[in-house]
Amino acid sequence: MPQLEFLIKCGVYGLMGLGIIAAVGAVLLPNLFHAGLALAFVLVTIAGIFMSVGAEFLGMVQILLYVGGVMTLIIYTIMLTGRLGAKDVRAQNRQGIFAAIAAGFFVCWIGPLILKTGAWPQRESDSAPPLLSVEDLGMSLMTEYVFPFEVLGVLLFAVLIGAIVIARQDRPS
Amino acid sequence: MFFGLGILRGMNITLMNFIRSYTRKRGSGEIGALTTVQYPEERLPEKEKFRNFPFLIYDDKPEDLRCVACDICAQDCPPRCIYIVKETDEAGKPMKKPAVFDIDFTVCMNCGICEEVCPFDAIFMDHEFEIADSDRHDKLLYHRDDLLKTNEHFHKIRPNDGREVDTRLAEAKEAKAKKDEARKKAAEAKAAAKAKAEAEKATEAKEDKPPETEKESDPQ
């Protein structure tokens, strides 16, 4: 059904466009709160793109963790920092050069990968089952990648304990 | 006991209320029965001491209302919502009667002070409360004739107070009558005494010279 495919394509390109606009907004918006919301929107569009290419699990986790968790905390801190909504607070810094260098490295790294993937959407995968199901993901996490997984777990645990230690009130002597 | 027991107990109470609101008769006063009175169709019986807006009382004819336009209530009304103008006769002399007696019910706060201070038992608090109107300027400014109600009405809504006021009025009337009589008698006596004195004077004058001692000892 080429017509449907066309519609889906339009939707995905629209999503990408919106994502780019929101990303530019996240960088340039003068109000930090708006910038935070724009960043959240970027993450949602990225999740949408994930879902459109069949990585539903990844998309959902993206929304759950980044939008529901990380972004919420970021915006929370922005709101807690009372005066940040004021006009005279600068939302930009002057590290454009370093940022450009970092971005250049990133593009050099990921560009070849993008060029390697070929045209989108890939015909073959239309009828074939998704390459990676949730079970596969779980299995590989628990077998092949169990060491990094455990290391990350220990790291997060250490972070949790550290947070508790920092947040704990000093005992009255 | 265990965590959450109190919550369960509380929830049991609300659940029983929920169920009993269906099984028990509305208004029966049992625990859990509905207490709502569906107002416009159903009403609770009015209590005698219930009070809303004041009305002016008259005895037989609307013309001879008890109010004497003394302005006491208007002075004592806390929000000053009573406005009184005395009636005047042809000669321009003020009469003991209000020509204008307005109460602004949008301002009246139903305190009942007017009833308490009126020395003539002329103003009382009514049970009428459904005076809502869409026009708050004209319709809720009550004039003298709108405020007039009979003594029978007063007796109907407040039988005990009506009886009390009536006996008080009757007593006052009786007392007044007695006093009048006494005064009349006194006046008569005075007149008689005067007449007598006059007569005596006349006789004395006839006798030309009254005896001095006699006059001095007279007051005793």
Next chain:
Amino acid sequence: MDQMFVNIKAALVGLSDKVFPDWVGVLVSIAVSIVAIALLGPLIMMYLTLIERKVVARMQNRIGPNRVGKYGLLQPLADGVKMLIKEDIVPRNADKVLHLLAPILIVAPALLVFAVLPFGRNMTAVDLNVGILFFAAISSIGTIGIFMAAWGSNNKFSVLGGMRSVAQMISYEIPMVMSVVPVLLAVGSLSTNAIVEAQADWHWFVFTPWGFLGCVIFFLCGVAECNRSPFDLAEAESEIIAGFHTEYSGMKFALFYMAEFMSAFTISGMTTTLFLGGWQGPLLPSWLWFFLKTYGLIFIMLWFRATLPRLRVDQLMALAWKFLLPLSLVNIVATCIWHFLSDEAFFTPAAFLVPLALLVFSYWGLMKLNQPYMPEKRVYPLVD
């Protein structure tokens, strides 16, 4: 009867297939689902308001709305008209765009979640294979909407309410997701349909010890997630007016209200799906079973509201972090024990009793650990 709605949809799609090329049929199928959900959401919300007012009234020995239409059945319509024709006030210093977008951003996720609810046999609008994850992810977007409403109103009460609400949502999301994990362990799938299918033949998860506990935790966290009493600190009237929707009026306010009621429905529907066997049930059509169970749970929500006073902020946080979260973690362990002892059978005494003992013990332990600080009764020796 059972497949009534499915057949209607199939007939509509078949009709379009006769006239149009087949790709229109797909669009029609999507459109029918979307329209059905878009109508169902507001309809459910409207009548939930009526049900709530009626039930709470009965619990307080009142009658509740009964003037508009028979038994007050048209009351929601009257309310809707009232909301529509009310003046829409935007505070002068508000962030106009955020103020406008916030109610939409709160309603949209609440409505989107309907897509993965299995309303009956073959009646899931989108049978995603990550359905449960979709539910958790999409409902977490609502917090952003609350932020926008709170910040955009430029009102201190709004910001306070927003802060409270978000702190609450973040805290309760964790035990909520943790209490779903046992079900996923038992079923081995994230799809809502598969979860319901796994509970056929009265194998409802609520009949197992871990299922019962999971059900209670999930439901409590859900009540907290949609800011309903007794967890309604975010809109505590007596403290912060109306919280994050203080500055909203008219239809925008109605949208907040709608989101709240729709998420109350989805939470109940999800609890039904996960633990109460979803649309499984004898005799009656499957969708009726689903709605019966869901409304039963909604009744419990209203029952909470009529009974329990609002929690304090510290109590709220303590409940989530010190009680529900450890308990849901223990619950996962209990599920694993159940899984290995039961040997594919739903009910075996050992598989029933061992997790039960574990759960009761940890419940007792947590209760002891959470003993609130009770100051000793003061004695005044000089007075006596």
